[in-house]
Amino acid sequence: MILSVKDLKKSFGKKEVLKGIDIEVNKGDVIALLGRSGSGKTTLLRCLNFLEKADGGQMTFDGCEYDLKKIKKADMAAIRKKTAFVFQNFNLFANKTALANVTLGLTAARGIPKKQAEDIGMQMLEKVGLADHANYYPIQLSGGQQQRVAIARALATDPEIIYFDEPTSALDPELIGEVLSVIRKLAQSGMTMLIVTHEMHFAESVADHIIFMDNGEIIERGAPKEFFYAPKEERSREFIKSIKMQQEE
Amino acid sequence: MSDRIINILAEGFGKIMLASIQVTIPLTIIGFTLAMIIAIAMAMIQYAKVPVFTQFARFYIWIFRGTPLLVQLFLAYYGLPKVGIVLDSFVCAVIVFSLNEGAYCAETMRSALEAVPAGQLEAGYCVGMNYFKIMQKIVLPQAFRTAFPPLSNSLIAMLKDTSLVAEITVADMFMAAQKIVGRTYEPLWLYIEVALVYLFFSTILTILQKHFEKKLSAYNSRETVIKDAGSARGRL
Numbered sequence A: 001m002i003l004s005v006k007d008l009k010k011s012f013g014k015k016e017v018l019k020g021i022d023i024e025v026n027k028g029d030v031i032a033l034l035g036r037s038g039s040g041k042t043t044l045l046r047c048l049n050f051l052e053k054a055d056g057g058q059m060t061f062d063g064c065e066y067d068l069k070k071i072k073k074a075d076m077a078a079i080r081k082k083t084a085f086v087f088q089n090f091n092l093f094a095n096k097t098a099l100a101n102v103t104l105g106l107t108a109a110r111g112i113p114k115k116q117a118e119d120i121g122m123q124m125l126e127k128v129g130l131a132d133h134a135n136y137y138p139i140q141l142s143g144g145q146q147q148r149v150a151i152a153r154a155l156a157t158d159p160e161i162i163y164f165d166e167p168t169s170a171l172d173p174e175l176i177g178e179v180l181s182v183i184r185k186l187a188q189s190g191m192t193m194l195i196v197t198h199e200m201h202f203a204e205s206v207a208d209h210i211i212f213m214d215n216g217e218i219i220e221r222g223a224p225k226e227f228f229y230a231p232k233e234e235r236s237r238e239f240i241k242s243i244k245m246q247q248e249e
Numbered sequence B: 001m002s003d004r005i006i007n008i009l010a011e012g013f014g015k016i017m018l019a020s021i022q023v024t025i026p027l028t029i030i031g032f033t034l035a036m037i038i039a040i041a042m043a044m045i046q047y048a049k050v051p052v053f054t055q056f057a058r059f060y061i062w063i064f065r066g067t068p069l070l071v072q073l074f075l076a077y078y079g080l081p082k083v084g085i086v087l088d089s090f091v092c093a094v095i096v097f098s099l100n101e102g103a104y105c106a107e108t109m110r111s112a113l114e115a116v117p118a119g120q121l122e123a124g125y126c127v128g129m130n131y132f133k134i135m136q137k138i139v140l141p142q143a144f145r146t147a148f149p150p151l152s153n154s155l156i157a158m159l160k161d162t163s164l165v166a167e168i169t170v171a172d173m174f175m176a177a178q179k180i181v182g183r184t185y186e187p188l189w190l191y192i193e194v195a196l197v198y199l200f201f202s203t204i205l206t207i208l209q210k211h212f213e214k215k216l217s218a219y220n221s222r223e224t225v226i227k228d229a230g231s232a233r234g235r236l
């Protein structure tokens, strides 16, 4: 097991956004996290990477246990170095080229010599099909290309797990495919991933597990086939129905 | 124009240029460099919301932006000796200009820092960088890009404002011109001359500003020619 969280809680002011979340992630798992907008998916991922501070809960990462309420800065930094995050709106470093975006985590955070980092960086850009764009700045790339650079950046530091927060939601429809196919390849190569997505076909075909959240709680979890074709919970059924209706429109 | 005036202007040019080398240029360079150091420190303190220091920074900026530069110069040069602090007039000018300009530039830098999207900082944390590395590699360079045009304007304004130091006996370009006017009674020509020298220096600064703005905007422009995309490919 790489990651487990128990009873993760988070409120913004009086609003309880996460009401005690339990998750376990094993090596090689691809987990799709589904749920309506506002159900707390982004907040959950952000708490897992300490971009938000959880109000309470237990985390086990790589065999070490942490109390999320009292976790130390040094522990947060250590866990972050073993994870990666792909944002909905890419968040590429605007003042860095594609290659520098990929290598910065190696050089500036891990002290790897520039030359070696650039070799790794080029390999990662090659993986996402953008080696020929190494010297482009983010603004010179399409959304799909930016997100693929962001994935290369996530891969460069050889993380134990990658968190994806709606990696294709900010993209024009014609650019979604190129990003999904990169993620699909990663899944096949055994990368451990927790993916928030609204792409149901993708979730069904790529994920090993589905987690369905609503209103700050996990409502249902299971294999994609079961979840999509024999959901146990009423709220899951409603969610699947509403998604299907959207797609038919 | 009579030969007499041509002679006066020739003499004036030599003295004004000498004063520029001895006073105006060093005062501008040293003063602005110190101002930038103060400004970056004050802006970063406020950006990071460091308790107590932030209040101090706000207070300092409030005082120096809220009072006239000339009054600050007089206070430091003529006022402070009354409490036993006697400063050399040039040193006094450097200190006042650094503090005054630092307060303005701190505000410019602070708003430029705050304009960097939060996602840049978050992405930095997510690749494992610590706060200071992120500031150094990501946030400050981007903020500096935003702040560069207003900072350049501040520098040009400061160059011209150094003419105020003649009031506290510093022998700058303007004082050089005033002295010759006092002797020759040719204010029209000599003040035109010194104005043209200021114009010359500020024009140089403007040209430099344009040049560096272009360089800095590399990552802000979709049209930038990708010069060596080939070399990256070659590395594989």
Ligand SMILES: Nc1ncnc2c1ncn2[C@@H]1O[C@H](COP(=O)(O)OP(=O)(O)O)[C@@H](O)[C@H]1O
Residues within 6 Å of the ligand: A012, A017, A035, A036, A037, A038, A039, A040, A041, A042, A043, A044
């Ligand atoms: N920084 C914040 N401050 C206050 N409320 C927030 C903040 N971030 C998220 N929320 C609220 O938390 C809830 C869950 O949001 P989010 O995690 O973004 O959901 P999802 O990603 O599933 O759409 C929403 O009601 C949202 O308004």
Ligand SMILES: [Mg+2]
Residues within 6 Å of the ligand: A041, A042, A043, A165, A166
């Ligand atoms: Mg979200």
